[in-house]
Amino acid sequence: MMPIRHGRPSWSMLALVAPLLSNRACLSFSVNKASFGRFNRVYSTSQLWSTQVKPDDVLIVSEMPEDLPLTLKNQYYLLRHGQSTGNVEGVISSSRELATSSKHGLTELGYEQGKGSATQLLDTLQKENAKLGDQVIFYSSPFARAKQTAQACLDGLAEPEQSARALNMGLEILPDIQIEYGLMERWFGTLDDDAIETYGYVWPLDQKNVTHTSYDVESVAAVATRLRNVILDLEEKHKGKHLVLTSHADVLQIMQLYAADSKNVGNFSSYRFANGEVRAMKRTPDSLPEAKPLEPPKLGT
Secondary structure, eight states: OOOOOOSSOOHHHHHHHGGGOSSGGGOOOSSSEEEETTTTEEEEHHHHTOOSSOOTTOOOOSSOOOOOOSSOSSEEEEEEOOOBHHHHHTBOOOOGGGGGOOTTOBOHHHHHHHHHHHHHHHHHHHHTTOOTTOEEEEEEOSSHHHHHHHHHHHHHHHSHHHHHHHHHHTOEEEEEEEEOGGGSOOOOGGGTTSBGGGGGGTHHHHHHOTTOOGGGOOOHHHHHHHHHHHHHHHHHHOSSOEEEEEEOHHHHHHHHHHHTTOSOGGGGGGSOOOTTOEEEOOSSGGGSOOOOOOOOOOTTO
């Protein structure tokens, strides 16, 4: 296959070429370094494909995990964080240091989106036949933007109108947020803190190969593996609960397709969550929303 001879491949170029790649080695550069992104960083050719520099919690896997059990004891709801300051800055925000930091928390709009998600959550709970006496429990990624969104949703549920509605539905909404490290953001390797346009170097490759770690990213299969562990752990802890998982776009989209037994979980980026959006975690491919063409993320989302 003819190599791509550009120091900085465009989003549209990668989206076009990725389906033709047989493996990550097919994507090559005609120079020994490539400069791109918001800060015009310089990467060596070997660093682009390195899997040596990574956080301890990021797995290197060779295949997708086993399917989730056919029947689960709990019902799961996926909530994406509201607009963050990182969204507004237009940077990738995946550093593990953010698990113990307030950096890239919610904007005022993001808080309102989180608060507004309370209505979506109650709508979804109603559709999923939540009944008298059922408990709703919030779990969250440790990143500030996710924790703050979970709290904003709880704040929304405490508003008079939503509180009365939850009471009429007979729901018990637990006020404490449980932190779950397995829900943290997907690690984006050497692209972390770079411009959001550089998602375009990864998402098209995800569609072709769910185990790739180009740019030292956490692979789709690795994210699915830790999410499977999260669900199995929660299945051990709870029975008959409604569990709200507050997390990040890539993570939730991978979870959605993996749980629905999609043929190619690498297509997750065609099912993008909006800020503050709630979806029930379903178990069949026909439950997925309509796929959309792969597009670059918009500033502020």
